[in-house]
Amino acid sequence: MTAIKIALIQLRVVDAKEKNLKNTIDLIRIAKKEKEANLVVLPECFNAPYTADMLQDVAEEIPGGETCRALSNAARDFGVHVVGGSMVESFGGRLYNTCTVWGPEGDLIATYRKVHLCDSSLSGKTTVAETKLFTPGNEYTTFTIGDTRIGLGICWDMRFAEFATAYRTLGCDLLIYPAVCDVPTGEQHWELLAKARALDNQTFVAFCSPARDTHAKLIPYGHSLVVDPWGRVIQRATEFQEIVVADLILNEVSTVRKRIPVFEQKRTDLYDLKIGPA
């Protein structure tokens, strides 16, 4: 079994794409060279702040744009898997909130387009209306490191229990969600959601947020974290820019599943999950 050392880069996102890309590359280098991670994760909208009026300006084609070039080069130069948080993808005249995944040779090994678009007033302080801005994706996305299958979601996706359970059914042992939650909602729900998805599905779960920026329109909660299949938080960031690193003891997945065999005991005669697309 390939060991996974995951690094969540809680990036301080500023209002200039080149600065964010440069900062990202520096932090990917540190995550690999100094902290010896073999899987590096970036936050949702890591290359530009999360604001509706900026989307067209920062949108790029995948894999043709400067953000993909930067991530591909970093993955190859440092020899590390990179889950590229999310970026605004422009495709066929539409915008998607998309995560790219890069292998250690710099190859694009997966892309995931956010499936559940967020229309919410969150805590009552922040309003998000993504269905007016983006087109939703329609597919699950998984990739593997060694024999570990990893499933992807973005932010609001973390609230949909069936979606995460579908990933467990598809064979995932780790779920990764780049995300931006506002502070009041984060205080109430962030850790609870990560623990719930981990415990329900007996998988590792990682949420990766940008660092807190009190001048941003949507002030990110921060506190990126990793939860194990038993539902314990094994690493947690503060609200500032930092890299949190966790060794995933992947044997724990089968241990927890043997000790608590809920997936064998589901009453699929009474309830069952249909996995699409239809």
Ligand SMILES: O=C(O)CCC(=O)C(=O)O
């Ligand atoms: O689920 C949340 O609390 C935040 C969701 C969100 O802001 C988003 O998906 O863009």
